[in-house]
Amino acid sequence: MExxxxxxxxxxxxxxxxxxxxxxxxxIFAERSGVLNLGIEGMxxxxxxxxxxxxxxxxxxxxxxxxAMGVGGLMALLHGMVTISxxxxxxxxxxxxxxxxxxxxxxxGAPLVEVRTAPRLPVFPIPVLADLPILGxxxxxxxxxxxxxxxxxxxxxxxxxxTRPGMELRAIGEYPAAxxxxxxxVNRQRYxxxxxxxxxxxxxxxxxxxxxxxxxxxxxTAGQGWIAVGLVIFAGWDPLRAALGSYLFGAIRRxxxxxxxxxxxxxxxxxxxxxxxLPYLFVILLMLISARSELRRRIxxxxxxxxxxxxxxxxx
Amino acid sequence: xxxxxxxxTQQRRIGLRIERRLEQPLWLRVLTPFILIxxxxxxxxxxxxxxxxNPWVVYNKMASIAFGSAHGWSDTTIKATPxxxxxxxxxxxxxxxxxxxGAEGQLFIGAWVAxxxxxxxxxRDTPQAIMLLVxxxxxFVGGALWAFxxxxxxxxxxINEIITSLxxxxxxxxxxxxxxxxxxxxxxxxxxxxxxxxAWLPRFxxxxxxFPFLRGITAHAGxxxxxxxxxxxxxxxxxxxxxxxxxxxxxxxxxxQYAGMYLARKIMAVMLLSGGLAGLAGMAExxxxxxxxxxRFSPGYGFTAIIVAWLAKLNPLAIVLVAYLFGGLLVGSDxxxxxxxxxxxxxxxxxxxxxxxxxxxxxxxxxxxxxx
Numbered sequence: 001m002e003x004x005x006x007x008x009x010x011x012x013x014x015x016x017x018x019x020x021x022x023x024x025x026x027x028i029f030a031e032r033s034g035v036l037n038l039g040i041e042g043m044x045x046x047x048x049x050x051x052x053x054x055x056x057x058x059x060x061x062x063x064x065x066x067x068a069m070g071v072g073g074l075m076a077l078l079h080g081m082v083t084i085s086x087x088x089x090x091x092x093x094x095x096x097x098x099x100x101x102x103x104x105x106x107x108x109g110a111p112l113v114e115v116r117t118a119p120r121l122p123v124f125p126i127p128v129l130a131d132l133p134i135l136g137x138x139x140x141x142x143x144x145x146x147x148x149x150x151x152x153x154x155x156x157x158x159x160x161x162x163t164r165p166g167m168e169l170r171a172i173g174e175y176p177a178a179x180x181x182x183x184x185x186v187n188r189q190r191y192x193x194x195x196x197x198x199x200x201x202x203x204x205x206x207x208x209x210x211x212x213x214x215x216x217x218x219x220x221t222a223g224q225g226w227i228a229v230g231l232v233i234f235a236g237w238d239p240l241r242a243a244l245g246s247y248l249f250g251a252i253r254r255x256x257x258x259x260x261x262x263x264x265x266x267x268x269x270x271x272x273x274x275x276x277x278l279p280y281l282f283v284i285l286l287m288l289i290s291a292r293s294e295l296r297r298r299i300x301x302x303x304x305x306x307x308x309x310x311x312x313x314x315x316x
Numbered sequence: 317x318x319x320x321x322x323x324x325t326q327q328r329r330i331g332l333r334i335e336r337r338l339e340q341p342l343w344l345r346v347l348t349p350f351i352l353i354x355x356x357x358x359x360x361x362x363x364x365x366x367x368x369x370n371p372w373v374v375y376n377k378m379a380s381i382a383f384g385s386a387h388g389w390s391d392t393t394i395k396a397t398p399x400x401x402x403x404x405x406x407x408x409x410x411x412x413x414x415x416x417x418g419a420e421g422q423l424f425i426g427a428w429v430a431x432x433x434x435x436x437x438x439x440r441d442t443p444q445a446i447m448l449l450v451x452x453x454x455x456f457v458g459g460a461l462w463a464f465x466x467x468x469x470x471x472x473x474x475i476n477e478i479i480t481s482l483x484x485x486x487x488x489x490x491x492x493x494x495x496x497x498x499x500x501x502x503x504x505x506x507x508x509x510x511x512x513x514x515a516w517l518p519r520f521x522x523x524x525x526x527f528p529f530l531r532g533i534t535a536h537a538g539x540x541x542x543x544x545x546x547x548x549x550x551x552x553x554x555x556x557x558x559x560x561x562x563x564x565x566x567x568x569x570x571x572x573q574y575a576g577m578y579l580a581r582k583i584m585a586v587m588l589l590s591g592g593l594a595g596l597a598g599m600a601e602x603x604x605x606x607x608x609x610x611x612r613f614s615p616g617y618g619f620t621a622i623i624v625a626w627l628a629k630l631n632p633l634a635i636v637l638v639a640y641l642f643g644g645l646l647v648g649s650d651x652x653x654x655x656x657x658x659x660x661x662x663x664x665x666x667x668x669x670x671x672x673x674x675x676x677x678x679x680x681x682x683x684x685x686x687x688x
Contacts, residue, residue, distance in 0.1 A: 088670050091415055092626060096670050101665030106656025107367050223486050230479040273494035280483040289472040
């Protein structure tokens with residue numbers, strides 16, 4: 001009984017942590033390049049609504065997924081123009097992007113709220129592996145989007161730490177002037193990674209509305225974009241730790257839903273409000289943990305995070 | 317140091333260059349806000365027509381509903397009141413480059429504490445003046461403590477206040493829901509019973525017996541409180557050492573520390589004040605408008621306040637003006653479809669202002685780029 005509950009919870013955690021994983025990995029790339037984008041929440045919402053709308057209109061969820069990534073990328077491009085070329089404050093521009101995205105998605109999505117029939121991304125149990133005891137239901141009996149997430153984390157880690165472009169990415173975030181001397185076009189690469197981050201946020205939003213909670217409601221992300229920003233810090237800008245954080249977060253988020261049938265909770269239905277607080281308190285706890293380990297191991301943010309690079313003006 | 321090395325890689329080429337104007341000409345400084353507002357309206361119009369609305373009709377209707385009559389002005393004032401208070405609150409933090417974006421949560425907690433006093437913690441026959449004073453102080457303290465958590469974490473452990481203040485906003489809303497659906501619920505609905513009359517902030521319409529023209533003007537005394545705080549804050553920035561120090565730290569924290577200012581202590585004080593004013597906004601809203609605590613009593617005042625503060629360039633008096641504009645936007649968009657237009661326009665305005673202001677500070681030069 002307890003084991004079955006745990007297996008269900010972990011499987012649900014991996015499933016519902018997937019959206020946030022995409023967004024977190026995207027933000028890791030953007031921040032590694034030196035650009036903080038606080039617009040994830042807005043980009044996710046736009047991704048979610050456009051994916052749902054396109055899937056409903058065309059009957060093809062994959063097309064919805066692609067459009068969502070495009071929309072997220074476009075919004076991030078806007079952020080890039082404002083912060084990289086015009087050198088505006090990254091915090092304020094990101095906030096503006098979130099406002100824009102949540103407002104625009106509410107307007108665009110108003111006619112979709114009643115729609116319950118948009119096609120979803122398929123669930124695909126992996127042959128043989130899905131029948132394994134315990135591991136099967138946790139890892140191998142999921143929506144296709146979940147597998148993409150499972151692959152994305154190690155791929156992202158490999159790209160950042162083991163490839164030439166990954167090294168350049170780290171360079172432009174740590175010491176853009178030095179990267180510039182090596183002939184790396186700092187701002188062009190920053191644009192690329194910011195747009196990539198936006199595409200991933202769009203993908204995260206799409207995975208919400210097409211697979212994880214397949215419908216559209218206003219503000220359906222409920223702060224997940226912001227949680228992704230927090231997870232980036234907890235992850236120490238590393239995609240593998242981001243996966244750990246995202247799935248843990250997913251499990252905690254699912255806890256109230258999965259636990260509500262346990263006899264203990266049936267006796268105290270009011271506990272639900274407090275259980276729903278847990279994911280947010282969990283993020284604060286993660287920030288506390290990473291603040292301590294940051295002091296201990298001196299891993300920190302990319303040195304040039306938040307600073308525009310101007311060849312003539314600054315040496316850092 | 318590195319300028320020597322970077323010049324080696326610079327190439328002579330013809331192209332577009334962006335460079336900062338050394339001086340902004342007067343005409344540009346005067347015109348900037350108008351250009352930005354026009355640009356925002358234009359982009360907003362474009363988006364509106366994209367979603368199938370006629371922007372001209374929408375703008376006209378919104379303006380006439382919000383500012384076209386005494387009742388319109390009254391409704392706009394009602395919306396502007398929490399925006400001014402919370403906007404002033406976040407502006408204090410922003411002035412020190414502390415990004416308290418959790419004003420919405422602080423507002424909810426302020427409203428919750430005020431509700432507690434109005435309905436449960438004070439005798440029901442408490443004189444109105446004492447009741448309101450206690451509610452206001454309680455709301456302020458509640459909001460302040462809610463903001464103090466991110467403040468302490470920032471000051472002592474350098475934990476990003478953006479994330480923590482926002483996460484606590486979600487916690488605050490759930491906390492609120494627990495009480496209005498649970499212990500404080502009125503027959504199981506998502507709201508508390510109505511406050512007794514002595515817990516209501518006086519409204520203009522309450523005096524319509526003596527002044528009949530005030531009938532239906534439901535704006536409440538909170539606006540005077542908001543204006544008073546705005547003037548007070550203007551004075552703090554202009555005339556006090558405390559305000560000066562906050563500004564110095566905001567511009568250059570290291571310089572502030574060298575001058576002997578206590579950074580950690582300032583961070584905590586600023587967050588307390590910032591959250592306190594947001595909490596006061598929550599108290600004014602429940603005591604002046606809804607007269608009970610209920611679900612979604614705030615249409616995101618705490619978030620809109622961020623935009624208000626930023627557009628007003630953190631100037632307390634400008635915040636009052638901008639809050640009225642956004643109050644009008646909220647009132648106007650309540651009456652039009654589709655919903656969400658207000659939120660969308662807010663995002664557009666903020667974006668245009670953030671980007672456009674810088675755009676006007678730079679000039680684009682065509683020609684040979686700088687070379688060694």
